[in-house]
Amino acid sequence: MNGPAPPPRVAVIGANGHGRWHRRVIAPLHAAGRLRLVALVDVRPVEDDPNAPVPPGVQVFTDHRAMLAAARPEVVVICTPPHTHLPIARDALAAGADLLLEKPPVLSLAEHEELSAALAAAGRVAQVGFQALGSAALTALTDALAAGRLGTVTGIATVAAWQRPDAYYARSPWAGRRSVDGRPVLDGALANPLAHAVMQCLAVAETLGGAPQWPVAIEVERYRVRPIEVEDTAVLRVRFRAGPPVLAAVTLAAEEFVAGEVVVTGTAGLAVLEYPTDRLRLPGDVVTRRVPGRRGMLENLLAHRADPAGTPLIAPLARTAPFTALLDALRAAPEPRLLDGDLVSVVGDGGERVRHLRDVVDVLRRAAERGALPCELAVPWAVPAYRAELAG
Numbered sequence: 547m548n549g550p551a552p553p554p555r556v557a558v559i560g561a562n563g564h565g566r567w568h569r570r571v572i573a574p575l576h577a578a579g580r581l582r583l584v585a586l587v588d589v590r591p592v593e594d595d596p597n598a599p600v601p602p603g604v605q606v607f608t609d610h611r612a613m614l615a616a617a618r619p620e621v622v623v624i625c626t627p628p629h630t631h632l633p634i635a636r637d638a639l640a641a642g643a644d645l646l647l648e649k650p651p652v653l654s655l656a657e658h659e660e661l662s663a664a665l666a667a668a669g670r671v672a673q674v675g676f677q678a679l680g681s682a683a684l685t686a687l688t689d690a691l692a693a694g695r696l697g698t699v700t701g702i703a704t705v706a707a708w709q710r711p712d713a714y715y716a717r718s719p720w721a722g723r724r725s726v727d728g729r730p731v732l733d734g735a736l737a738n739p740l741a742h743a744v745m746q747c748l749a750v751a752e753t754l755g756g757a758p759q760w761p762v763a764i765e766v767e768r769y770r771v772r773p774i775e776v777e778d779t780a781v782l783r784v785r786f787r788a789g790p791p792v793l794a795a796v797t798l799a800a801e802e803f804v805a806g807e808v809v810v811t812g813t814a815g816l817a818v819l820e821y822p823t824d825r826l827r828l829p830g831d832v833v834t835r836r837v838p839g840r841r842g843m844l845e846n847l848l849a850h851r852a853d854p855a856g857t858p859l860i861a862p863l864a865r866t867a868p869f870t871a872l873l874d875a876l877r878a879a880p881e882p883r884l885l886d887g888d889l890v891s892v893v894g895d896g897g898e899r900v901r902h903l904r905d906v907v908d909v910l911r912r913a914a915e916r917g918a919l920p921c922e923l924a925v926p927w928a929v930p931a932y933r934a935e936l937a938g
């Protein structure tokens with residue numbers, strides 16, 4: 547007699563860094579028998595995490611190919627540096643696994659096409675780690691848009707203002723780099739730490755258009771306050787074939803913390819979603835309310851594997867194509883302007899030292915409110931925008 551199917555075998559490649567977050571997500575699912583963690587892989591020693599102790603029987607590897615051959619996982623979480631995603635994904639697909647692939651999934655449209663083809667050839671799926679797409683707050687916003695509560699939407703904007711200390715850039719050889727060993731890395735604020743802000747805006751555009759919206763043009767200003775190769779501060783305007791533009795105004799050099807707001811402006815009112823905390827204010831709301839509930843990306847992937855037609859993936863690779871199109875366009879942008887002198891203040895010591903760009907939050911907020919770039923707002927340190935049209 548057949549018993550219940552054994553739980554899917556799961557492995558994590560890139561077990562430190564953000565991989566520890568995945569291990570914490572996996573721990574209760576493993577304990578509940580909903581999956582079986584079979585292996586962890588990292589080129590460095592796997593760090594202890596009190597909230598995700600390595601369960602007995604889990605094998606630890608330094609080479610993902612050796613792991614794929616020995617542990618035969620059915621689902622692989624890939625949480626390694628962005629420039630390693632495609633080759634590792636290829637190997638995992640060849641070994642017959644489905645993927646939970648961290649964002650940014652790949653770094654160019656050519657890589658996106660290659661991965662799409664590899665998925666199709668292997669008959670497997672990839673969920674991309676844009677976890678804020680699984681939030682009930684985003685669904686509440688997109689439901690309100692679909693119901694016409696904002697009237698005609700005229701603008702989509704995001705402001706996020708974080709701080710990243712020296713230790714963040716020192717933690718890994720790829721941090722803050724444009725390329726490593728001749729391969730693009732694009733570890734700028736837009737492509738990596740604040741990618742979710744951009745992706746949430748693309749999700750709003752997708753709701754308005756009824757399908758992922760293809761960017762046709764970008765205008766961008768990029769800045770840095772430290773000797774890195776990419777931006778820590780940027781304002782990006784994205785235009786689509788139809789529908790309102792997106793304006794993303796972000797920094798990792800903020801004096802004041804703004805978690806990440808997505809502001810949707812319509813003829814009948816304004817909505818604000820704070821995407822990292824799932825707080826939402828819709829037209830007519832007196833206060834901002836928290837809309838709890840996030841569908842987990844791994845749980846959704848497991849549910850999709852069990853019932854592909856009944857449970858769609860939250861973030862299938864195809865949904866991220868417009869995001870990757872933006873990375874493609876950003877790759878050709880000139881080096882970000884270095885801002886220093888009186889514009890920048892240095893606070894703290896050692897690895898915790900941060901650099902603040904003076905009044906940056908005010909500039910970003912004005913940019914988002916007006917849908918304008920700093921050069922259009924006559925900000926004294928603004929450079930002329932880089933403009934590019936996108937094919938396709």
Ligand SMILES: NC(=O)c1ccc[n+]([C@@H]2O[C@H](COP(=O)([O-])OP(=O)(O)OC[C@H]3O[C@@H](n4cnc5c(N)ncnc54)[C@H](O)[C@@H]3O)[C@@H](O)[C@H]2O)c1
Nearest residue numbers: 560562563564587588589590625626628648649650675718
């Ligand atoms: N979804 C999110 O909110 C979120 C948050 C942080 C990071 N990320 C993404 O997760 C990925 C990893 O980022 P991070 O900040 O943890 O990077 P990191 O450099 O801090 O950690 C990456 C880990 O992967 C290991 N590694 C590198 N190459 C490897 C290989 N070939 N095989 C096995 N292990 C390897 C490193 O030793 C390191 O432990 C990136 O794509 C990043 O954008 C996503």
